[in-house]
Amino acid sequence: MPSTPTASPPAAPQAPISPKLIAPFVNSVRSVFSTMVKVESKVGIPHLKDVPAPSYDVSGIIGFSGDIVGNVVVSFQKAAAEKLVSAFAGASIPAESPDFADALGELANMIAGGAKKDLGVNASITCPSVIIGQGHHIARLRDVPCIVFPCQTEFGNFAVEVNIKEVQPGAGRKEK
Amino acid sequence: MDFSTEEIYTLAETIWNSTLGLAIEPDSSGAFGTHPRSTAACIQITGAWNGAVMLDCPAEIARLAASIMFHTEPDRVTLTDVQDAIAELANMFGGNIKGLLPATCYLSLPAVVEGADYSARVPGSRLKNRLSFLCNGHVISIAILERIEPKTAAA
Numbered sequence: 001m002p003s004t005p006t007a008s009p010p011a012a013p014q015a016p017i018s019p020k021l022i023a024p025f026v027n028s029v030r031s032v033f034s035t036m037v038k039v040e041s042k043v044g045i046p047h048l049k050d051v052p053a054p055s056y057d058v059s060g061i062i063g064f065s066g067d068i069v070g071n072v073v074v075s076f077q078k079a080a081a082e083k084l085v086s087a088f089a090g091a092s093i094p095a096e097s098p099d100f101a102d103a104l105g106e107l108a109n110m111i112a113g114g115a116k117k118d119l120g121v122n123a124s125i126t127c128p129s130v131i132i133g134q135g136h137h138i139a140r141l142r143d144v145p146c147i148v149f150p151c152q153t154e155f156g157n158f159a160v161e162v163n164i165k166e167v168q169p170g171a172g173r174k175e176k
Numbered sequence: 177m178d179f180s181t182e183e184i185y186t187l188a189e190t191i192w193n194s195t196l197g198l199a200i201e202p203d204s205s206g207a208f209g210t211h212p213r214s215t216a217a218c219i220q221i222t223g224a225w226n227g228a229v230m231l232d233c234p235a236e237i238a239r240l241a242a243s244i245m246f247h248t249e250p251d252r253v254t255l256t257d258v259q260d261a262i263a264e265l266a267n268m269f270g271g272n273i274k275g276l277l278p279a280t281c282y283l284s285l286p287a288v289v290e291g292a293d294y295s296a297r298v299p300g301s302r303l304k305n306r307l308s309f310l311c312n313g314h315v316i317s318i319a320i321l322e323r324i325e326p327k328t329a330a331a
Contacts, residue, residue: 054291063220063284071287105299126220126284127228127301127323133294138287139259 018166021119022046022147025072025162028114029151036110037088044150049161055138056159057081058095059131060108064116066123070141070164072115074108078134080156087155101130111160121166141165177225177277177304179320184307188318191268192311196244203308203315213292214238215258217266220287220298224279226323228298231266234314238262238290259288269318300324 033041055075085103105128140146146163213235220228242261243250263286301321308317
């Protein structure tokens with residue numbers, strides 16, 4: 001029988017996010033865009049996303065489970081996404097094409113996968129979820145800071161939102 | 177792994193009834209995905225079986241669910257309350273679907289999105305089943321997707 005949730009808790013104090021969780025994502029973004037998309041990406045100064053502001057028009061969400069839990073979102077302006085995805089695929093892919101979400105999901109998957117290797121933790125990453133539409137809001141863990149990295153490329157801007165936390169080894173897994 | 181429509185409907189009925197105290201009915205209108213504003217939550221399952229459970233709720237039901245869960249008037253629920261409510265419902269679906277699986281699996285945290293005129297997809301997966309049901313005249317849908325495993329190279 002499903003459990004009944006309690007009343008919405010007050011905002012939990014946020015635990016500081018460990019820098020060692022952040023650098024792998026910055027490195028992975030640079031590496032993926034350089035090697036797979038063949039564009040240079042400039043990663044700007046990270047900042048806290050402390051309000052539920054909308055992401056850009058197109059987002060790829062990758063979940064982590066295991067010793068690290070949370071989500072990483074790679075969010076693009078639509079025009080930038082179309083150009084970057086097309087450069088990645090080696091062919092023009094408009095946002096309306098079913099291949100667009102696949103390619104964008106793959107980019108997000110590579111970024112998360114590359115970071116996971118560097119994190120050196122026992123964690124799984126999920127299939128990407130891809131959201132296409134202006135003004136969408138993506139929820140985040142409330143007890144963990146959401147760090148946003150603004151990124152620039154010659155094709156336009158995107159952002160990487162890292163909202164993850166370490167759990168005690170073994171405690172992050174809900175085993176059957 | 178297959179998930180029958182009857183199994184999914186029974187889960188939906190149990191969750192909606194026990195958590196929200198709301199009744200549901202089967203839907204045959206085909207009106208899925210036509211609401212102007214909605215909240216969707218996707219919870220992923222990894223391990224012996226890899227896939228995702230996606231719950232899609234129109235804004236009116238998401239707001240009602242949040243008001244019931246958090247004992248707040250519907251016009252006072254915040255965006256965060258709505259997202260938390262749908263995340264919790266998706267978590268329940270995910271947990272119960274996981275219970276139908278034969279071996280060790282793990283649940284991700286839910287990814288929740290709210291907005292108007294957006295599409296949500298899980299690339300690299302195939303739709304195993306989708307059920308729509310009615311609550312207070314609004315159409316809600318549950319989709320179960322299975323990851324398409326890449327073919328391994330021949331030796």
